[in-house]
Amino acid sequence: MLTLAVAITSGCSRGxxxxxxxxxxxxxxxxxxxxxxLVQAWAEEFTKRxxxxxxxxxxxGSGTGFAxxxxxxxxxxxxxxxxxxxxxxxxxxxxxxxxxxxxxxxGLAVVVHPDNPVHNLTLDNLRDIFMAxxxxxxDFGGENRKIVILSRESNxxxxxxxKEHVLKRGNTKSPEEFSPEALLMPSSQxxxxxxxxxxxxxxxxGMGYICQALKAVAVAVEPGKPFIEPNVETVMDGSYxxxxxxxxxxxGEPTDYIKIFVDYALSESGQKMVxxxxxxxxxGIGDEKNKRLCx
Numbered sequence: 675m676l677t678l679a680v681a682i683t684s685g686c687s688r689g690x691x692x693x694x695x696x697x698x699x700x701x702x703x704x705x706x707x708x709x710x711x712l713v714q715a716w717a718e719e720f721t722k723r724x725x726x727x728x729x730x731x732x733x734x735g736s737g738t739g740f741a742x743x744x745x746x747x748x749x750x751x752x753x754x755x756x757x758x759x760x761x762x763x764x765x766x767x768x769x770x771x772x773x774x775x776x777x778x779x780x781g782l783a784v785v786v787h788p789d790n791p792v793h794n795l796t797l798d799n800l801r802d803i804f805m806a807x808x809x810x811x812x813d814f815g816g817e818n819r820k821i822v823i824l825s826r827e828s829n830x831x832x833x834x835x836x837k838e839h840v841l842k843r844g845n846t847k848s849p850e851e852f853s854p855e856a857l858l859m860p861s862s863q864x865x866x867x868x869x870x871x872x873x874x875x876x877x878x879x880g881m882g883y884i885c886q887a888l889k890a891v892a893v894a895v896e897p898g899k900p901f902i903e904p905n906v907e908t909v910m911d912g913s914y915x916x917x918x919x920x921x922x923x924x925x926g927e928p929t930d931y932i933k934i935f936v937d938y939a940l941s942e943s944g945q946k947m948v949x950x951x952x953x954x955x956x957x958g959i960g961d962e963k964n965k966r967l968c969x
Contacts, residue, residue, distance in 0.1 A: 680762050683827065684915065699726050699727050699728060699931060700727075700728050700729075700730070701727060701728070701729045701730070701749050701750065701892045701931060701932060701935060701948050702729075702730050702742075702747065702748040702749050702750075703729065703730065703732070703748060703749065703750040703751075703752060704731075704732050704733075704734065704738060704739045704742040704743075704747075704748040704750075704751060704752065705732045705733070705734065705735065705736050705738055705739020705740070705742070705748075705751045705752030705753055705831075706733065706739060706752040706753050706830075706831050706832075706920070707733040707734070707735060707752045707826075707830065707861045707862045707863070708754040708780065708831070708832055708862055708882070708920065709754065709777075709778070709780075709880070709882075709920050709953070709954070710731060710732075710733040710878035711776070711882060711951060712882065712920075712947065712948060712951045712953060713731050713752055713876050713922075713939075714731050715947050715950075715951060716935070716938065716939055716944060716947060717729040717731050717935075717946070718887075719938075719943075720934075720935055720938055724931065724934065725936075727931050727935075728839060729935075733752075733830065733861060733906045734829070735748060735826070735827065735829040735830040735833075736752070736753040736754055736755050736829070736830060736831025736832075736834070737750050737828075737829030737830065738750075738829055739751035739753055739762050739923070740753065740757060740758075740841045740923070740946050742968070743765075743772065743923055743924075743925060744761065744764055744765050744770050745768065745884050746770070746925075747770070749924065749925075749928075749932050750922050750923065750924055750928075750932065750935070750936070751772075751922070751923040751924075752919045752921070752922060753831050753920075753922075753923060754780065754830075754831035754832050754835060754880065754918060754920055754921075755831035755832075755834050755835050755918070755921075756774075756921070757774065757908070757923065762969065765968070765969065766969060770925050770969075771925060771967075771968075771969040772923050772924070772925065772967075772968040772969060773779070773923065773924050773925075773926060773927060773928070773965065773966070773967055773968065774921055774922075774923055774965065774966040774967075774968050775921060775922045775923070775924070775936055775939070775940065775964060775965055776919045776920070776921055776956055776964040776965075776966075777920055777921060777922050777939050777940060777944075777948070777956065777964075778919070778920040778945075778948040778953045778954060778955060778956055779909050779917060779918070779919055779920065779953065779954035779955075779956065780880050780881050780882070780918055780919075780953050780954065781881040781904030781908065781909040781914045781916060781918065781954075782832065782835060782836060782878055782879075782880065782881070782888040782904070782916040782918060783878065783879055783880070783881050783883070783884050783904045783916075783918050784800060784876065784877075784878050784890065784891050784893060784915070784916070785865070785866070785869050785876070785877055785878065785879055785883075785884070785888045785889060785890050785891070786869060786875070786876050786891060787869055787870070787872065787873040787874075787875065787888075787889065788886075788887070788888070788889045789815060789873045790811070790873060790874075791815065791816050791817070792811060792815055792816045792888065792891065792900040793889075793891060793892060793901075794891060794892045794894065795814060795891050795892075795893060795894075795901075795917060795962050796893070796894045796895070796896055796897055796899075797840060797843070797893065797894070797895055797896065798896065798897075799814060800893070801840060801841055801843075801850070801855075803821055803823065803957065804823055804825065804836075804840070804841060804852055804853065805841060805850060805851070805852065805855065806821075806823065806853030806854075806856075808821075809821055809855075811874065820861075820874060820875045821874060821875075821876060822857070822872055822874045822875040822876070823852070823853060823855060823856040823857065823869065823875075823876060823877075824857050824859055824868055824869065824875055824876065824877030824878075825852050825856040825857070825858055825859065825865075825877070825878075826832055826858070826861075826862065826865065826878075827858045827859070828858075828861060832862065832878065832879070832934065833852075835918050836878050836916070837850070837851070837852065839916060840850050840916065842856050843911075846913070847903075848900075855866050859877070862879040862880055862883050863883070865877035865878070865879050865883075866883045866885075866888060869888055870887045870888060874883060874896055876903055878916075880953070881904050881905075881909070881952055881953060881954075882951050882953055883951040884904070884952065890903060890904055893914070893915055894915075895915050902915065904913045904916070904917075906949065906952075906954050909954045915956060919956075919962075920953065922936060922939060923968075924936065930969065937960070940956075940959060940960045940964065941959065942959055945959055958965055
């Protein structure tokens with residue numbers, strides 16, 4: 675049996691180069707840190723069922739995954755955001771035909787230390803915090819302490835999603851940006867680790883990173899609206915305001931073991947693993963509605 679090569683970080687404390695007719699038994703998967711643990715779990719189970727396959731899984735952010743897919747150095751890109759129109763243009767120039775598969779849903783959790791007395795924040799509160807318009811926890815019912823802002827780096831799909839849906843409130847042309855005071859962290863795990871040891875820090879991670887050493891605050895769309903916690907039920911029914919889909923991307927319609935792997939991710943067994951890793955399964959398992967051509 676060939677070995678499974680997985681270069682990733684654990685949870686909260688926890689052959690060929692394209693998809694067109696490849697017959698090789700090596701699959702390279704790169705991209706989103708948000709779902710790297712989920713894809714690792716898929717890869718481990720997949721190689722038990724297909725022991726001739728060698729799968730390498732590495733994180734680095736959604737932007738890293740798209741860059742690798744577009745320059746032909748991976749077979750599957752993992753992403754927690756949609757492919758950007760500029761990336762589609764570059765793909766076309768490189769002869770790459772991205773095909774998108776929605777493989778799960780996620781609630782982007784805003785996390786603080788369990789000792790932090792702040793439990794609820796509105797979207798406007800979050801804008802004020804992450805843009806450093808308000809810098810002290812006492813402004814939100816906490817202690818008289820300076821807020822330590824943690825953010826993912828700009829190549830992260832999680833960074834992009836949070837900026838577009840929380841800071842810019844859906845207006846991509848809006849000028850809002852993270853404060854220069856924000857500490858840019860290389861992974862979701864790095865944010866989780868820092869919040870665990872810093873009672874004054876705040877950050878955002880995929881729902882799969884929530885654990886007892888972190889507290890996810892409840893979020894309201896606006897004052898007077900209910901505060902909603904991120905969990906499977908609230909993401910599935912759309913009530914949690916910072917929810918998003920999760921994706922795999924291939925170059926063209928996948929074939930051979932790449933197709934078998936994608937099919938497994940979309941199967942009942944693969945979607946059970948989505949739930950087991952604290953994400954939300956998609957509806958219509960294996961349905962064509964979960965696939966989109968991006969070329």
